[in-house]
Amino acid sequence: MTRNEPIGGNSAAAIAHPNIAFIKYWGNRDPHLRIPLNSSLSMNLGALTTTTRVTYSPDLEVNRFQLNGKDIKGAALARVSDFIDRVRSIAHLEYRAMVISDNNFPTGAGIASSAAAFAALALAASFAAGLHLDEKSLSRLARIGSGSASRSVPGGFVEWQAGETDDNSFAFSIADPEHWELIDCIAIVAEGHKPMGSTQGHALASSSPLQAARLASAPQRLDLCRKAILERDFEAFARVTELDSNLMHAVMMTSTPNLLYWQPATLAIMHQVMEWRQKQGVEVCYTIDAGPNVHVICPVYNQTFITQRLENIPGVKFVLNSPVGGPARLI
Amino acid sequence: MTRNEPIGGNSAAAIAHPNIAFIKYWGNRDPHLRIPLNSSLSMNLGALTTTTRVTYSPDLEVNRFQLNGKDIKGAALARVSDFIDRVRSIAHLEYRAMVISDNNFPTGAGIASSAAAFAALALAASFAAGLHLDEKSLSRLARIGSGSASRSVPGGFVEWQAGETDDNSFAFSIADPEHWELIDCIAIVAEGHKPMGSTQGHALASSSPLQAARLASAPQRLDLCRKAILERDFEAFARVTELDSNLMHAVMMTSTPNLLYWQPATLAIMHQVMEWRQKQGVEVCYTIDAGPNVHVICPVYNQTFITQRLENIPGVKFVLNSPVGGPARLI
Numbered sequence: 201m202t203r204n205e206p207i208g209g210n211s212a213a214a215i216a217h218p219n220i221a222f223i224k225y226w227g228n229r230d231p232h233l234r235i236p237l238n239s240s241l242s243m244n245l246g247a248l249t250t251t252t253r254v255t256y257s258p259d260l261e262v263n264r265f266q267l268n269g270k271d272i273k274g275a276a277l278a279r280v281s282d283f284i285d286r287v288r289s290i291a292h293l294e295y296r297a298m299v300i301s302d303n304n305f306p307t308g309a310g311i312a313s314s315a316a317a318f319a320a321l322a323l324a325a326s327f328a329a330g331l332h333l334d335e336k337s338l339s340r341l342a343r344i345g346s347g348s349a350s351r352s353v354p355g356g357f358v359e360w361q362a363g364e365t366d367d368n369s370f371a372f373s374i375a376d377p378e379h380w381e382l383i384d385c386i387a388i389v390a391e392g393h394k395p396m397g398s399t400q401g402h403a404l405a406s407s408s409p410l411q412a413a414r415l416a417s418a419p420q421r422l423d424l425c426r427k428a429i430l431e432r433d434f435e436a437f438a439r440v441t442e443l444d445s446n447l448m449h450a451v452m453m454t455s456t457p458n459l460l461y462w463q464p465a466t467l468a469i470m471h472q473v474m475e476w477r478q479k480q481g482v483e484v485c486y487t488i489d490a491g492p493n494v495h496v497i498c499p500v501y502n503q504t505f506i507t508q509r510l511e512n513i514p515g516v517k518f519v520l521n522s523p524v525g526g527p528a529r530l531i
Numbered sequence: 532m533t534r535n536e537p538i539g540g541n542s543a544a545a546i547a548h549p550n551i552a553f554i555k556y557w558g559n560r561d562p563h564l565r566i567p568l569n570s571s572l573s574m575n576l577g578a579l580t581t582t583t584r585v586t587y588s589p590d591l592e593v594n595r596f597q598l599n600g601k602d603i604k605g606a607a608l609a610r611v612s613d614f615i616d617r618v619r620s621i622a623h624l625e626y627r628a629m630v631i632s633d634n635n636f637p638t639g640a641g642i643a644s645s646a647a648a649f650a651a652l653a654l655a656a657s658f659a660a661g662l663h664l665d666e667k668s669l670s671r672l673a674r675i676g677s678g679s680a681s682r683s684v685p686g687g688f689v690e691w692q693a694g695e696t697d698d699n700s701f702a703f704s705i706a707d708p709e710h711w712e713l714i715d716c717i718a719i720v721a722e723g724h725k726p727m728g729s730t731q732g733h734a735l736a737s738s739s740p741l742q743a744a745r746l747a748s749a750p751q752r753l754d755l756c757r758k759a760i761l762e763r764d765f766e767a768f769a770r771v772t773e774l775d776s777n778l779m780h781a782v783m784m785t786s787t788p789n790l791l792y793w794q795p796a797t798l799a800i801m802h803q804v805m806e807w808r809q810k811q812g813v814e815v816c817y818t819i820d821a822g823p824n825v826h827v828i829c830p831v832y833n834q835t836f837i838t839q840r841l842e843n844i845p846g847v848k849f850v851l852n853s854p855v856g857g858p859a860r861l862i
Contacts, residue, residue: 458774
């Protein structure tokens with residue numbers, strides 16, 4: 201049966217935040233369904249938002265996608281269009297969709313824009329199609345668009361249970377945004393698109409002789425990180441977060457071909473953060489995604505100190521600050 | 532029985548070269564005897580030399596050590612003195628020793644000065660004590676002073692068979708210095724002593740969740756590297772050498788406490804070398820020891836091109852060039 205007039209109107213808009221992972225996702229069990237090889241843990245970045253409106257219409261012959269006011273074609277359109285087609289198939293909807301999306305942060309700055317994008321898209325596209333998905337189903341749906349998008353669906357501090365199938369691979373909150381007032385001071389070292397995107401990168405993970413060891417020890421780190429967050433134990437949090445980041449980059453830099461995302465300024469910031477914490481006793485730590493920018497995490501009372509000093513490190517273009525953010529939501 | 536007058540005179544001088552490992556040594560099976568957990572492969576650096584004279588004398592009440600014209604005390608003296616005492620014990624010699632050593636390269640620049648030091652010391656100290664050790668025994672003896680010194684005893688391209696006991700852990704040549712005219716262009720990023728010496732660093736290797744995986748895959752890399760050297764296959768040599776270096780640093784940066792030896796300029800050089808080879812087709816690769824300096828390896832015909840360009844990278848203080856070197860020898 202095919203419905204041509206979706207329940208709940210044919211248009212909806214949603215907002216979602218990117219997230220920064222403290223226990224990283226790198227490598228898929230199922231690349232098509234984006235079922236990861238290890239569970240991960242993140243916080244949403246409340247100051248950074250993607251706003252997405254999806255409108256289904258009988259006047260469209262193909263799905264269309266506009267990002268920050270520009271019509272998008274090629275691989276980025278195909279990825280969004282495939283996602284819309286999946287939602288249309290679930291909702292038995294013939295109408296095609298216009299997707300209009302805006303980020304309030306620079307695209308391609310390595311801030312996991314695809315996580316916020318597919319979390320907002322999953323919510324707007326499903327609601328506009330008349331589907332009222334619960335958080336778990338929405339997280340599963342978002343995951344198929346971009347693995348880390350599963351973590352941008354729930355709010356606050358979020359755990360993505362790896363699972364083994366489409367059914368049991370989804371994310372859930374372990375603590376509200378208000379639980380711990382952490383700030384992510386994102387030191388932007390390079391803008392522009394990455395030389396190797398995450399989707400291709402995940403496929404290389406298994407070529408590293410170190411990936412199996414990283415995976416085997418990941419559950420223990422996730423337990424340590426969850427406990428540190430729940431107990432607001434910054435020192436324990438810092439140790440496991442930096443270790444997990446280094447482990448992911450160790451796998452990246454030993455895959456074939458190797459992925460060396462760090463730039464000289466990346467390393468300068470890492471050394472500086474370690475010195476602040478280890479020699480000056482400042483509560484601060486770093487974590488780095490698949491790019492050269494450094495996410496410098498600290499309690500809110502250290503934000504000004506850290507931000508000002510980061511801005512003075514040669515090679516840092518600017519610093520974006522964000523507190524912990526809420527869930528994906530309709531607007 | 533104790534001899535007080537050593538056979539062969541009471542003084543001898545020897546010369547030895549540092550070496551650069553392509554398949555790295557990191558982590559000991561027996562830290563006291565410096566029996567490593569994996570076999571390694573290196574080339575001697577012929578342009579860099581340590582010259583060491585050992586003189587046993589009844590006038591000395593303690594072993595003494597002079598390096599580059601300065602009397603050395605403390606931990607460095609203790610390490611040399613323990614080594615001399617081991618030789619004295621083997622030779623049943625009561626006289627204590629004066630050790631006078633000179634490097635023609637900067638000490639503490641992370642050029643594995645202890646390898647050349649203990650190779651030259653093993654030869655001079657044993658010969659002056661009347662011992663005429665064969666290459667294998669000399670390599671074993673040097674190993675006890677500094678693990679990588681075992682590789683500075685034979686000449687040219689050298690394999691250190693890890694072994695399991697003092698008897699079967701020693702190094703041997705796999706090819707003469709003339710076999711392949713490679714140059715090590717050492718880009719010096721920082722002088723001065725390392726924050727964490729190798730002896731302490733080796734002890735941390737097992738705290739990394741990645742060390743077991745590095746060790747498990749090391750024999751395969753050693754086979755690939757040996758074959759590439761014997762066949763003078765630069766592309767295969769470059770791939771395995773860079774991978775092995777990255778694997779060692781992956782272990783270092785994920786140990787507890789973590790060892791992040793790279794500096795911003797280290798990473799700038801790594802990126803540059805990869806670009807030269809991968810985008811411009813230049814035969815060149817990097818390898819990095821437990822320090823921030825980068826050993827940039829190339830065939831002799833690329834030496835001028837590479838050296839000039841390395842000197843222009845910000846953060847490179849100077850470049851030391853060395854061809855493949857011969858064995859430790861008496862002078």
